[in-house]
Amino acid sequence: MKEGGESKDQQLIVALRIRPISEVELDDGAVIIAHKVDEQMVVLMDPMEDPDDILRANRSREKSFMFDAAFDYTATQDVVYRFTTKGLIEGVISGYNATVFAYGPTGCGKTYTMLGTDYEPGIYVRTLNDLFRAIEETSDDMEYKVSMSYLEIYNEMIRDLLNPSLGYLDLREDSKGVIQVAGITEVSTINAKEIMQLLMKGNKQRTQEPTAANKTSSRSHAVLQVTVRQKSRVKNILEEIRIGRLFMIDLAGSERASQTQNRGQRMKEGAHINRSLLALGNCINALTDKAANKYVNYRDSKLTRLLKDSLGGNSRTVMIAHISPASIAFEESRNTLTYADRAK
């Protein structure tokens, strides 16, 4: 496994993070069935076959999955950040776009990875810190302006998490063909501590932030959009020279989408499905499956419209899939591992 910074040319990085087993799972009698085997491989045991096999560590019940990077409960927030996202910063400063997703079922650690806690901040804050530092260190004939917005997509409607009283916002294309969220709050450079407070507060504004008691509430995507505008200090040009955009996204829980995939087309009409998550899945599939040369319809959902210029092309994408290690999460874990497996 290479650190993100050393694999600058990789267009799509898929990582897998197994969170620690929880008290609740242990109280339910769950055992650990998902293990990281090496830096790129994870194995999952099928607990349905014979529960005693897990305790005997019968290898025949195992299925293995490959990733660009695999993390388990021993991985710190810093390690996850460095091996996935850190390497995107240089490109964003040079005017390229990039997207980082946290994918996985509700309760498996997406928000922990992206937002984290005051003591264990996640990818949002670590990225912004390094971005500011990198800009300071860059040669000073360029002037940079960093701004950020934090929004939610819920039921195909966009809300400003930094100012929810604005109501629902529309997507528009500006004169240069760049997609903008009309009227969204843009916050300019502030210090890392303030950013964390701002994001924590914004996260509380998410529509019914998922709780164990209410799994239906996991259908909102939280999107942190960071824009780096760059212009020359020396030449007297008013026009912006380059714009780099980075999207960092805490996706809605994948449980419904994957169930639907399993049960086929008919389920799609019945269940109220997350359109953005399905459209994103199609876009990522198209990225992975170059040979198939699939047509990608970004217009299918709000999320993919917003990401139109930040998926594929010259943009780099990082997907961090999340699972629980517990036997009671077997079905969801298998779906997530199969979805994210790199060995196709």
Ligand code: ADP
């Ligand atoms: P999701 O956003 O995918 O629904 P969360 O990030 O809210 O899941 O995680 C569920 C619970 O597990 C939270 O209490 C969170 O703090 C904890 N958790 C998740 N991942 C980790 C981790 N890697 N280390 C420690 N605790 C974690």
Ligand code: MG
């Ligand atoms: Mg969450």
